[in-house]
Amino acid sequence: MSELQKKKSTEKRKRTVGPLLILLAACFWGSMGIFVRGLTDAFGFSPIQIVTIRLTAAAAIFCLLLLVKDRSGFRIALRDLPLFFGLAFGSVLLFTVCYFSAITMMPLSAAAILLYTSPIWIMLMSVLFFHEKLSGRKLLALALAFAGCVLVSGVSGEGITLTGLLFGLGSGIGYGLYSILGTVALRRYSPYTVTAYTFLFASVGACLICRPADMIAKFARADYTPQAVLLCCLTPIVTAVIPFLLYTLGLRTVEASRAGILATLEPVVATVIGVLCFSETPTLRAGLGILLVLSAVVLLNWRAQLSAPADTDPANGCPEPPSGCEEGRSED
Numbered sequence: 039m040s041e042l043q044k045k046k047s048t049e050k051r052k053r054t055v056g057p058l059l060i061l062l063a064a065c066f067w068g069s070m071g072i073f074v075r076g077l078t079d080a081f082g083f084s085p086i087q088i089v090t091i092r093l094t095a096a097a098a099i100f101c102l103l104l105l106v107k108d109r110s111g112f113r114i115a116l117r118d119l120p121l122f123f124g125l126a127f128g129s130v131l132l133f134t135v136c137y138f139s140a141i142t143m144m145p146l147s148a149a150a151i152l153l154y155t156s157p158i159w160i161m162l163m164s165v166l167f168f169h170e171k172l173s174g175r176k177l178l179a180l181a182l183a184f185a186g187c188v189l190v191s192g193v194s195g196e197g198i199t200l201t202g203l204l205f206g207l208g209s210g211i212g213y214g215l216y217s218i219l220g221t222v223a224l225r226r227y228s229p230y231t232v233t234a235y236t237f238l239f240a241s242v243g244a245c246l247i248c249r250p251a252d253m254i255a256k257f258a259r260a261d262y263t264p265q266a267v268l269l270c271c272l273t274p275i276v277t278a279v280i281p282f283l284l285y286t287l288g289l290r291t292v293e294a295s296r297a298g299i300l301a302t303l304e305p306v307v308a309t310v311i312g313v314l315c316f317s318e319t320p321t322l323r324a325g326l327g328i329l330l331v332l333s334a335v336v337l338l339n340w341r342a343q344l345s346a347p348a349d350t351d352p353a354n355g356c357p358e359p360p361s362g363c364e365e366g367r368s369e370d
Contacts, residue, residue, distance in 0.1 A: 068307025
């Protein structure tokens with residue numbers, strides 16, 4: 039096999055694996071309800087306190103991974119600190135705080151739908167900052183995915199206030215910002231560096247707003263059953279470390295706007311888990327919504343390998359760097 043053929047084969051694999059990583063990340067995020075409900079029942083934690091546990095433990099694991107994988111990855115340029123602050127506070131922490139605030143102010147279904155306006159924001163920001171082209175297929179996939187999320191979650195205008203609406207939209211924007219800022223960060227740093235610093239900074243912010251004294255008191259009086267301990271250990275791994283690492287790796291070869299639409303598989307997975315684990319009753323409307331989301335995923339990936347030239351990086355439309363450059367770091 040010639041060098042050119044090997045290169046084309048490698049590029050084809052990248053464009054196939056990238057979307058699969060995004061979809062797998064969405065599946066792990068979709069399982070979050072199991073852990074949130076379990077920790078609430080076991081310890082009585084508030085949603086923000088669960089987020090703090092998730093972010094802090096995940097930060098420690100990501101830093102350990104970076105230490106094992108590449109110690110030099112801890113070196114970042116001072117001029118890139120605003121980028122990592124944006125990922126940590128403007129994306130991960132913002133979307134989490136806004137989303138959990140929204141669900142206390144409006145029906146859960148409405149909050150979920152506002153969260154999943156994220157592909158719209160991603161697409162708009164991708165056009166603005168990355169000059170991505172809005173193809174008819176992308177727009178159709180976006181419409182199908184959003185309609186599917188509406189049907190899966192269900193929606194009612196009752197109980198929605200302006201404050202709740204703003205928090206809900208803020209969650210969607212913050213969720214979308216990870217794709218945008220993450221794409222920029224991956225041009226300069228490895229996925230391990232990006233996730234480690236993002237979660238490290240986000241965990242510091244979460245610790246400041248979680249009412250730490252109350253959280254420590256709940257830990258002190260908790261009944262440490264094996265199930266509760268297992269939930270504490272698995273929550274950051276299953277709902278943060280694995281999915282965020284998969285998603286970040288996927289962003290290296292998948293356009294931000296496309297990744298946002300693929301991630302709408304999450305509420306579909308959450309619905310299926312609700313039926314299987316919590317005996318929630320499936321509805322015809324939810325089934326139709328699942329079909330629409332899956333249709334969007336299929337449409338977006340149908341012959342997708344023909345949509346990008348072999349010598350370009352689909353994540354940013356620029357010529358792909360030589361092997362190893364994608365994990366390079368900016369000089370101090």
